[in-house]
Amino acid sequence: MKKYDRITPEGTKDLLFQECAAQKKIIETLRETFEKKGYHEVITPGFEFYDVFSSNSMYYPQESMYKLIDHKGRLLALRPDSTIPIARLTATKLKGHALPIRLYYAQRIYRQQPELRGRSNEIMQMGIELVGLSSFESDIEILTAGMEALTSCCTDDFRIELGHIGIYKLLMDHLNASSEQKVTIHSLIASKNYAGLSDILEDFPESQTVELLKELPKLFGGREALDKARKLFNGYDEKLLEMLSYLERIFQGLVDLRMDKVMIDFGLVHQAEYYSSLIFRGYISSAGEPVLSGGRYDELFKDFGESLPAIGFGINVDQLASGMLKCNEPYNENVNDMQKPNNLRIALTKGRLEKNIVELLDEMGYDTGNLKDKGRKLLLSIPDKNMDVVLAKAADVITYVEHGVCDVGVVGKDTIVESGGTFYEVLDLGFGKCKFALAVPKGSDFYGGYRTKRIATKYPKVASAYFESKCMDVEVIKIEGSVELAPLLSLADGIVDIVETGTTLKENGLEVIEEIRNISARLIVNVASMKLKKAEIDALITDIQEKVRK
Ligand code: PRP
Numbered sequence: 232m233k234k235y236d237r238i239t240p241e242g243t244k245d246l247l248f249q250e251c252a253a254q255k256k257i258i259e260t261l262r263e264t265f266e267k268k269g270y271h272e273v274i275t276p277g278f279e280f281y282d283v284f285s286s287n288s289m290y291y292p293q294e295s296m297y298k299l300i301d302h303k304g305r306l307l308a309l310r311p312d313s314t315i316p317i318a319r320l321t322a323t324k325l326k327g328h329a330l331p332i333r334l335y336y337a338q339r340i341y342r343q344q345p346e347l348r349g350r351s352n353e354i355m356q357m358g359i360e361l362v363g364l365s366s367f368e369s370d371i372e373i374l375t376a377g378m379e380a381l382t383s384c385c386t387d388d389f390r391i392e393l394g395h396i397g398i399y400k401l402l403m404d405h406l407n408a409s410s411e412q413k414v415t416i417h418s419l420i421a422s423k424n425y426a427g428l429s430d431i432l433e434d435f436p437e438s439q440t441v442e443l444l445k446e447l448p449k450l451f452g453g454r455e456a457l458d459k460a461r462k463l464f465n466g467y468d469e470k471l472l473e474m475l476s477y478l479e480r481i482f483q484g485l486v487d488l489r490m491d492k493v494m495i496d497f498g499l500v501h502q503a504e505y506y507s508s509l510i511f512r513g514y515i516s517s518a519g520e521p522v523l524s525g526g527r528y529d530e531l532f533k534d535f536g537e538s539l540p541a542i543g544f545g546i547n548v549d550q551l552a553s554g555m556l557k558c559n560e561p562y563n564e565n566v567n568d569m570q571k572p573n574n575l576r577i578a579l580t581k582g583r584l585e586k587n588i589v590e591l592l593d594e595m596g597y598d599t600g601n602l603k604d605k606g607r608k609l610l611l612s613i614p615d616k617n618m619d620v621v622l623a624k625a626a627d628v629i630t631y632v633e634h635g636v637c638d639v640g641v642v643g644k645d646t647i648v649e650s651g652g653t654f655y656e657v658l659d660l661g662f663g664k665c666k667f668a669l670a671v672p673k674g675s676d677f678y679g680g681y682r683t684k685r686i687a688t689k690y691p692k693v694a695s696a697y698f699e700s701k702c703m704d705v706e707v708i709k710i711e712g713s714v715e716l717a718p719l720l721s722l723a724d725g726i727v728d729i730v731e732t733g734t735t736l737k738e739n740g741l742e743v744i745e746e747i748r749n750i751s752a753r754l755i756v757n758v759a760s761m762k763l764k765k766a767e768i769d770a771l772i773t774d775i776q777e778k779v780r781k
Contacts, residue, residue, distance in 0.1 A: 241347075241352070242344060242346075242350065242351055242352025243351070244351070249556060250553075250556070253552035253555045254548060254549070254552040256552075256555070257357075257384050257551045257552050258337055258355075260384055261337070261357045261384065261548070262337065262357075264379055264380050264383055265335040265357075265376070266335075268376055270334060270335040270359050272335055272336065273317060273320060274336065274338055275310065275313065275316035275319075275320055275338065276310070277310060277338075277341075278299060279307065279308060279310055279319075280305065280306070280307060281296070281298060281307060281308045283308075283315060283316060284296065284312070291311045294343065295311060295342050296309070296341075296342070296343070297309040297311075297352075310338075310340055311342045312340055313338060313358060313545060314358075314505075314528065314531070314545065315505075315531070317336065317543075318360075318534070318535055318541070319535050321360075321362050321539070321541075322532055322536060322537040322539070323535070326537070330362065330539075331361060331364045331369070332361075332362040333359070333360075333361055333362075334360045335357070335358065335359045336356075336357065336358060336359075337355070337357045338355075339354065345651065348630070348633070348652075349630070349634060354547055355549050356545045356547060358545035359373065359376060359543055359544065360541060360542075362541040363541070364540060364542075365527070365529060365540035367480060367481070367484070370509055370527065370542060371488070373542045373543065373544060374391065374393075374485060374490070374493075375485070375488060377391060378391055378485075378490050378492065378493075380546060381515065381522070381523065381546075381551075384555065385515050385551065385554060385558075388515065388763065389492060389515045389516075389522075390494050390513070390762050390763060391490075391492060391494070391511055391512070392451070392494040392496045392499060392511060392513075392514070393481060393495055393511050394478075394499030394509075395474050395478050395509055396499075396506045396507065396508060396526065397507065398447070398471060398474050398475070399497075401470055401474070402440055402444050402447070402471075405438075405440040405468070406435060406440050406444065408435070412434075416428065416432075416444065417500060420447055420500050421448075421498070421500050422655055423448040423498055423656065423657050423756075423761075424448075424656040425658070428448065432445055439467055440467075442463075443463060443464070443467065446463055447497045447498050448497070448498030449498070450463075450496070450497035451494065451497065451498060451499075451761075451762075451765075452494060452765060453495070454482065454495075456495040456496075457478065457479050457482060457495055460475055460497060461475060461479075478509070481509065482495060494762055499511075499512065505530065506527060506528050507526075507527055507530050509526055509527045509542070510526030510527070511523075511526060513544075513546075514758075514763055515550070515554050516759070516763050517554035518550040518759060519636070519758070519759050520550070520633075520759060521759070522554070523544055523545070523546045523547070524545055525545060526544075527540070527541070527542040528541055528542070529541065573617070574618060574619045575616075575617065575618045575619070575638050575764060575767045575768070576618070576619045576621060576636070576639070577618060577620050577621065577637060577638070577640065577641070577771075578620075578622075578631045578632055578639070578640040578641070579620055579621065579622055579623070580623070580625045580640075580641055580642050580646075581624060582624075583643070583663065584625075584642075584663045585622070587660075588641050589603065591660070591775065591779075592613070594778045595774045595777075597613050597616055598615040598616070599613065601620075602620060605622070609622050621637055625642050625645075625646035626649075628646070628755075629646060629647065629654070629755070630652075632652075632654050632757050633652045633653060633757070635759050638757050638760035638764055638767075638768065639756050639757070639760070639768060639771065640755045641753070642752065643663050643752055643753070644659075644748075644751055645665075645667065645690065645693075645729050645750045647753060647755070648667075648692075648693055648748070649690045649691075649693050651692075655755065655756040655758060656753050656754075657753075657756055657772060658753065658754035658772060658775060658776065658779065659751055659752075659753060659779075660751065660752040661751060661779050662751065663752035664731075664750065665729045665730060665731040665749075665751075666748065666750060667690070667693060667697075667730075667746070667747035667748050668727070668743040668745065668747055669686075669697070669725055669727055669743070669745040670736050670741045670742060671718065671726075671741065671744055672718050672725075672740055672741055673740050677724060683705060683706055684724040684725065685705065685707075685708060685724050686698070686705050686708070686723055686724070687708050687714050687717030687718065687722060687723035687726050688710065688726055688727040689711065689712065689728065690727060691709045694707050694727035695707050714726045715728075715735055715736065716739075718741060719739060725744075726741070754772070756768055
């Protein structure tokens with residue numbers, strides 16, 4: 232009997248009628264915009280040799296690529312990106328062609344995203360690549376095209392943010408960090424995890440490099456971010472000031488062209504792998520993640536034996552199409568104070584952290600009456616602050632924030648480490664303190680003998696990563712709650728769990744043999760909201776910081 236003949240694989244979907252019409256409209260509009268500017272269409276194969284993508288392995292880790300094997304046993308990959316195949320095409324089929332070369336594409340890309348997160352594994356992408364120019368004018372040409380593309384497709388509000396990956400790379404060159412530390416610092420800057428970044432940089436001798444790296448993710452916003460950077464960068468390597476001046480020039484160039492929906496983020500480092508200098512992203516309010524992403528990649532052609540400067544961007548057509556459909560939905564005038572589109576929406580973790588959060592909001596002087604008298608309601612309002620509050624389970628707080636249906640969330644670091652996700656982790660709130668630990672029945676010899684040990688846990692990713700880091704094979708069993716039972720019932724040799732007071736362990740005859748990491752509650756922010764609702768979110772962060780520091 233066939234089992235999978237009536238459904239589509241996870242991360243894919245059928246598009247019907249209105250959805251097709253919206254996608255078609257976006258594609259036609261973008262096609263017209265790009266062709267008017269002299270860009271010519273190319274189409275690359277849906278799958279290519281894996282080698283084409285493998286040198287950019289950090290940006291496209293092998294586990295995120297769909298792989299196939301051809302009849303000669305060679306490894307192929309469904310294209311996870313269009314820029315790399317277009318670089319291959321330009322370096323080969325268009326070798327010796329008069330420069331500059333202006334190309335555009337409209338094709339699907341394929342990436343295996345973490346499962347059950349509501350992410351598409353097949354994305355319709357359109358974009359342009361300008362090859363053979365490295366001038367200020369060429370950068371402005373591409374940014375202008377990106378802004379025009381968003382203007383032509385969105386009735387929605389949008390912003391483009393600029394960054395310069397060279398600044399981050401230069402600072403890291405001056406820091407004597409191990410490759411492991413470099414990966415951690417990169418991810419802490421990308422997620423605006425100020426507290427985590429400060430902690431890891433404590434391990435390095437004091438220097439202007441360390442201070443600048445700490446400040447980098449905090450430097451974002453309008454022109455004031457550039458002015459602040461100028462003061463901070465003063466007296467550092469001349470090259471850093473040159474890069475800053477270039478960013479200032481680009482910013483001003485766009486403002487002069489009345490392209491004023493532009494912002495700066497010195498902490499924009501996500502795309503470090505093949506970009507070399509100017510990088511940028513575009514956000515619309517109906518999507519919780521960037522809809523446009525691009526930058527200058529002057530080094531990429533070296534992978535294909537050529538030396539050509541280039542800049543380009545890709546647009547997520549699916550996001551724009553669903554944004555277009557959302558914008559066309561009639562606005563319901565009957566909503567009360569809650570759920571007004573411009574309200575800031577906060578997701579709070581129910582249960583363990585709830586009391587601390589309400590106390591904090593009280594101390595901040597916010598009207599928490601509805602939260603205290605909530606009954607069974609899950610969506611409440613803080614009327615004096617134009618805020619909606621969502622009460623959810625910890626892992627769901629992350630999901631709502633990641634998708635941008637909530638702008639901000641409060642969640643424990645334990646859930647963040649286990650669930651992962653893309654968001655900014657801006658504040659350690661200092662409450663909900665506990666530890667991840669490995670605990671075993673009192674007096675037992677966990678490391679003795681040759682038998683592979685079994686670990687019960689509510690946090691299988693944390694447990695697996697911990698034992699992987701010790702190069703130790705264990706069997707991990709997922710348990711939903713009261714994990715302490717598993718060793719008592721001889722299902723497991725030990726548990727990896729959170730320990731707060733230690734009472735549960737003690738009363739069940741278990742003891743901690745290793746502490747894995749400290750945990751506390753964190754404030755997380757959606758990446759698009761951080762840019763589109765900056766003033767409101769900054770005000771909230773400042774209010775919280777004042778109380779948390781006391
Ligand atoms: C957590 C954790 C431990 C206990 C630790 O469980 O999983 O069981 O609290 O706290 P302690 O060190 O202060 O004793 P939780 O209360 O969240 O319930 P659950 O196990 O049912 O998820």
